[in-house]
Amino acid sequence: MSHLQVFDRLLEISLLLQDDMARSFAGSGLTAARTHLMWELAALGPSPQQALAAALKVSPRNVTGLVDALVQGGFVTREPHPTDRRATLVTLTERGATTVRDMARDRERLARDLVADLDQARLEQLGQGLDAVAARLHGLLATGAPAGGAAP
Amino acid sequence: MSHLQVFDRLLEISLLLQDDMARSFAGSGLTAARTHLMWELAALGPSPQQALAAALKVSPRNVTGLVDALVQGGFVTREPHPTDRRATLVTLTERGATTVRDMARDRERLARDLVADLDQARLEQLGQGLDAVAARLHGLLATGAPAGGAAP
DNA sequence: TATTGTTATACTCTATAACTATA
DNA sequence: TATAGTTATAGAGTATAACAATA
Numbered sequence: 001m002s003h004l005q006v007f008d009r010l011l012e013i014s015l016l017l018q019d020d021m022a023r024s025f026a027g028s029g030l031t032a033a034r035t036h037l038m039w040e041l042a043a044l045g046p047s048p049q050q051a052l053a054a055a056l057k058v059s060p061r062n063v064t065g066l067v068d069a070l071v072q073g074g075f076v077t078r079e080p081h082p083t084d085r086r087a088t089l090v091t092l093t094e095r096g097a098t099t100v101r102d103m104a105r106d107r108e109r110l111a112r113d114l115v116a117d118l119d120q121a122r123l124e125q126l127g128q129g130l131d132a133v134a135a136r137l138h139g140l141l142a143t144g145a146p147a148g149g150a151a152p
Numbered sequence: 153m154s155h156l157q158v159f160d161r162l163l164e165i166s167l168l169l170q171d172d173m174a175r176s177f178a179g180s181g182l183t184a185a186r187t188h189l190m191w192e193l194a195a196l197g198p199s200p201q202q203a204l205a206a207a208l209k210v211s212p213r214n215v216t217g218l219v220d221a222l223v224q225g226g227f228v229t230r231e232p233h234p235t236d237r238r239a240t241l242v243t244l245t246e247r248g249a250t251t252v253r254d255m256a257r258d259r260e261r262l263a264r265d266l267v268a269d270l271d272q273a274r275l276e277q278l279g280q281g282l283d284a285v286a287a288r289l290h291g292l293l294a295t296g297a298p299a300g301g302a303a304p
Numbered sequence: 305t306a307t308t309g310t311t312a313t314a315c316t317c318t319a320t321a322a323c324t325a326t327a
Numbered sequence: 328t329a330t331a332g333t334t335a336t337a338g339a340g341t342a343t344a345a346c347a348a349t350a
Contacts, residue, residue: 001279007263009282014166016289020299033340050308062341064310069339086308086349110299111159113292117284122277126285127153129278130161132269137168140265147172147262185317202331214318216333221316238326238331 010133024106029073035103037066038075041092042100046079048087075099162285176258181225187255189218190227193244194252198231200239227251 018032025031040055041047049067053060067090070076075096081087092100115123140147170184177183192207193199201219205212219242222228227248233239244252267275292299 001276003263003267003275004260006267006275006279006282007259009279009286010162010165011169013162013282013286013289014169016286016293017163017166020289020293023293031339048308058340059342060309061311061343065340081308084308084350088309107159108156110292111155113299114285114288115155115158115281117288118281122281122284123155123158124153125274125277126281127158127161129270129274129281130158130165132274133266133278134161134165134168136266136269137165137172140262141168141172141175147265183316200331210317211319212332213320213334217317233331236327236331238324240332 020110029069030075030099031069034066034070034073034075037063037070038092038096038100039103041076041090042097046089046091048081048084048089050087052090070096172262181221182227182251186218186222186225186227189215189222190244190248190252191255193228193242194249198241198243200233200236200241202239204242222248 021032021035025035036056037052040052044051044055047055049060049063052067053063056063067076067078071078074093077091077093078088079091081089115126118126137147173184173187177187189204189208192204196203196207199207201212201215204219205215208215219228219230223230226245229243229245230240231243233241267278270278289299
């Protein structure tokens, strides 16, 4: 097993996970970006758009559009901020909260299914290998210079 | 090490690789989609746009736009097809070919760097674990139903 | 004066549908 | 009649810059 084969597998898995995610949005009015916002919102609790922009590492203008779409879909509402009248608190609706719970459940199930063929020892080995790769990647990116784009 | 931790690591690595890729395009006029097209083009040789659309699993209309941008950047040219006057052969320029070679070199180096901390046995264990995950993922997606979106 | 969210503008990726030129 | 590529149109994500209301 060569380093290139391992790398190819990582890219392959990455693409397959993205495909699966995109497929799961079909017809729901949700997208990766909107789902990500809801996910962060569930973690943060009701938040002004600035906080969401920071959490998502995205421009405030971008958040406006995402929230617009989620409001239209009935997943979130804009509530007045209790003390700052410039801000609005983006808040999950019942439907939005249910959606996030369902996603968390599906995610848990998928995570379990993916390693269903591995016994405890092999799971541990896989985890340690991934830890090492993630650590190297963080190190390489921390230098500022790109580590050298992974063309798929 | 739990299945959820392993899953989180996979998602984390996936995001970091995308970040790195995006960063490596800064100022070059290239993007992930355009780079992907060049990458396929290098593998296929001079190709009509239909072939590229099929290889990239993207609409022919989309290819028109990507090729337009790559022509403008001097990475590819549109040559007349020798026998079919409806078609054009998209062809890498000298600059385009050099770019792909550089990408392949960077990719090789990155693949090596990522596993630099692993000895041969651990590399093998990681590879086998990833193989198992990829196999499960293929199996789950083959059923048609989404395996349950991996919300980041 | 600084911050929150918005309007204005622009670029990219993506898709479908209709159209032109050729097979 | 079918195919290759284009124009037309549209939706989504993203960004910067200018502007309003409020701190």
